[in-house]
Amino acid sequence: MQRRDAGFQSVREWDNANFLHPWEGMETLGQNDRTFTESGEGIYVTTETGRRLIDGPGGMWCVQLGYGNAEIADAMARQAREMAYFSPFNNASSVSARLAHEIAQRSPGDLNHVFFTTGGSTAVDSALRFVHFRNNVLGRPEKKIVISRHKAYHGSTYLAASVSGKERDKSWLDQAPGLAHFLPDVNPYRRPAGMSIDAFLDEKVADLENAIRAIGADKVAAFIAEPILASGGVIVPPKGYHRRCLEVCRKHDVLYISDEVVTGFGRLGHWFASEEVFDIVPDIITCAKGMTSGYVPMGACIISDRLIADVAGGNAKGATFSNGYTYSGHPVSAAAALKTIEIIEREGILEHVRKVTPLFQERMHAMRSLPIVGDTRGMGLVGCIECVTETAGTDPLATDRALGALIDTRCQELGLILRPIINMCVFSPPLVISESEIEQMFDIMEQGIRLAADDFAREGAA
Template identity: 75%
Template sequence: MTLLNSNFDALRDWDNQHFVHPWEGMSDIGANERTFTEGGEGIYVTTEKGERLIDGPAGMWCVQVGYGNTEIADAMAKQAKEMAYFSPFNNTNSTPAKLGREIARRTPGDLNRVFFTTGGSTAVDTALRFVQFRNNVLGRPEKKMVISRQKAYHGSTYLAASVSGKERDKGWMDQATHLTHFLPNVNPYVRSAGQSVDDFLEEKIADLENAILTLGADKVAAFIAEPILCSGGVIVPPKGYHKRCLEICHKHDVLYISDEVVTGFGRLGHWFASEEVFDIVPDIITCAKGMTSGYAPMGACIISDRLIDSVSGAHSQDAVFSNGFTYSGHPVSAAAALKNMEIIEREGILEHVRKVAPVFEARLKSLGDLPLVDDTRGQGLVGCVECVADASADNTLDVEKSIGAMIDAHCQENGLILRPIIGMCVFSPPLIISEDQIHQMFDILEDGIRKTTDDLTRQGVEIK
C-alpha cells in the first residue's frame, strides 16, 4: 500500500487544519489523533501503521459486502467512462431507471415510487417535505406535525435533525420545534422497576395515541420510526410495537414513515425489515447506507403508489414537488447500488445473515454476565453492549463517557474497531462476516471489557 510510506505526521496536520469532521468537538478541533484507515479487504481495514482490524461498525453501518470488492469498483468505473453524470431535472438515464425497478421489486406493498437522494439525511428530508407537500395539495396546510421518539436518529439536515431525538445532539443546534413532538424512550431497558415488557409496550402505544389526540389528528401528519433505533444505542422495541403503532397511525389518518437507513439492504437478513421482520407495510420507507455498501453516496425515499396517486393527475392541482438534488439518481452511485444488490443476491448474503445471526445474538447475550455490562441488545447483525460502573456516583456521566473509549482502545490493540457512544459499544459488522470471525470479534470485545474493568478498578471506580 503506497500510502503506508507517506508522511502521516504531515497528513494528520492537514487533516486537523482543513478537514472539519462530522460531530467535530470544538474544544479539540485541530488537535485530534484520529486513526487513518487506508485500506480494506473483506471485513478488515488497514491503518496507517499497517494494523489489520476487524471493522466492527462496517464503516458507518454500511459496508455490507465488505471492502475491496472489485466488481463494484469496476461497475462504477465502467459507468463513469460511459456516462458520469446527467441532469435529473432535465433528462434521465438507464442505470437509475433499472435501480428504481430493482428496489421496487423488493419493497413491501405498493411502495413503488423511488426518489433518489444523496444519503440518509436527504432521504428523510425528502420524506418529510413530501408529507408537507401532500397535505398542502390536499387542502390541509395545518396537518404538519411529525411525531418521533427520544433516542431516535434520522439525520443531520435541518428537518431530519429536527425529528431526531438524541438529546446530546441538540444542545447547540436549532431545530424546527414547532413541527415536532417527541415520545418517551421506547427502550425496555429503561422501564420502571417491576414493570413487565407487555405493560411497557402498552404504555408506549398509549404514548402515541395520546399524543395524536392531544395535538389533534388534524394537525399530526406523520409518525417516523426506525425499526431498530440504531444510533440511539441499538434499541429494539418490544415485539409487536411497530404493528400496533401503524394501526394507531392509520386509525387517525397519520402517515407511517419507516426509517430503514440502517436496517435496509440486509442488516437484519432481508432487503427491508419493515414487513419481513416487523410485519408492517409503511407508507414511506427511507434508505441509504447499505444501498451501495458505502462505495458511493446514495439514498432513497420510497413512496407508496397510494400517496402519489392522491396528489397526481386529476388530483394534482398542477402542483410541482419542487424538491431534488443535483446528484439525484447519480449514475455512478446507481451502478454501485445495482452491482451491490446483484452480489447480495448471487452470493446469498441475506440467507447468510439469517444463518449466522443466532451465533451473533448468543455471543452478544453472553457478555451480559460481565461485571461492567448492564445490558446487551441487538438483532440480526447489529448489537450494543451498554456498560455502567457506579450508577450512584456523582461523576457517573464522566465515567460513562470514558468507558466506551477505553474499551475501544483495548479492542483496537487486539484487532477490532468499535463505535463507542458514551458507555455503549455499538457494532454492525460487514454482512459477509463468518461464524469464526464473529467468535473472534466477541472474544476481543470480551477481553476489552475485562481489561477496562481492571483499569477502572485501579482508578478506584466502584464497579456495580
C-alpha cells in the same frame, strides 16, 4: 499505502488543520490523534501503521459486502467512463431507471415510487417534505406535525435533525420550530422496575395515541420510526410495537414513515425489515447506507402508490414537488447499487445473515456475564453492549464517556474497531462476516471489556 512516517505526519496535520469532521468536539479541535484507515479487505481495514483491524461498525452501518469488492469498483468505473452524470431535472438514465425498478420490486406493498437522494439525511428530509407537500395539495395546511421518539436518530440535515430525539445532538444546534413532538424512550431496558414487557408495550403504544389526540389528528401529519433505533443504542422495541403503532396511525389518518437507513438492504437478513421482520407495510420507507454497500453516497425515499395518487394527475392542482438534488439518481451510485443488489442475490447474502445471526446474537448476549455489562441487545447483524458502573461520581455522563473510551481503546489495541456511543459499544459488521470471524470479533470484545473494567477500577481507586 502510506505509512506513518515523516511524510504521513503532514497528512495528520492536514486532517487536524483542514478536515472538520462530523460531530467534531470543538474543545479538542486540531488536537486529535485519529486512526487512519488506508485500505481494506473483507471485514478488515488496515491502518496507516499497517495494523489490520476488524471493522466492527461496518464503516457507519453500511459496508454490507465488505472492503475491496472488485465487482462494485469495476461497475462504478465502467459507468463513470460511459456516462458519469446526467441531470435528473431534465433527463433520464437507464441505469437509474433500472435501479428504481429493482428497488420497487423488493419494497413491501405498493411502495413503488423511488425518489433518489444523496444519503439518509436527505432521504428523511425528502420524506418529510413530501408529507407536507401532499397535505398542502389536499388542502390541509395545518396537518404538519411529525411525531418521533426520544433516542431516535433520523439525520443531520435541518428537517431530519429536527425529528431526531438524541438530546445531546441538539444541545448547541437549532431545529425547525414546532415541527416535531417527541414521545418517551421505547427502550425496554429503561422501563420502570417491576413493569412487565407487555405493560411497557401497552404504555408505548398509548404514548402515540395520546399524543395524536392531545395535538389533534388534524395537525399530526406523520409518525417516523426506525425499526431498530440504531444510533440511539440499537434499541429494539417490544415485539408487536411497530404493528400496533401502525394501527394507531391508520385509525387517525397519520402517515407512517419507516426509517430503514440502517436496517434496509440486508442488515436483518431481508431487503427491508418493515414487512418481513416487523409485519408492517408503511406509507414511506427511507433507505441509504447499505444500498451501495457504502462504496459511494446514495439514498432513497420510497413512497406508496396511494400517496402519489393523491397528488398526481387530476388531483395535482397544477402542483410541482419542487424537491430534488443535483445528484439524485447519480449513475455511478446507481451502478454501485445495482451491483450490490446482484451480488447479494447471487451470493445468498440475505440467507447468510439469517444463518449466522443466531451465533452473533448468542455471543453478544453471553457478554451479560461480565460484571460491567448492564444490557445486550440487537437483531440480525447489529448489536449493542451497554456497560455500567456502580459509582457514577459527581459527573455520571463524564464517567460513562470515560468507560466507553477505555473499552474502545482496549478493543482497538487487540484488533477490533468499535463505535463507542458514550458507554455503549455498538457494532454492525459487514454482512459477509463468517462464523469464525464472528467468534474472533467477540473474543476480542470480551477481552477488551475485561481489560477496560480492570483499568477503570484502578483509575477509580486512584
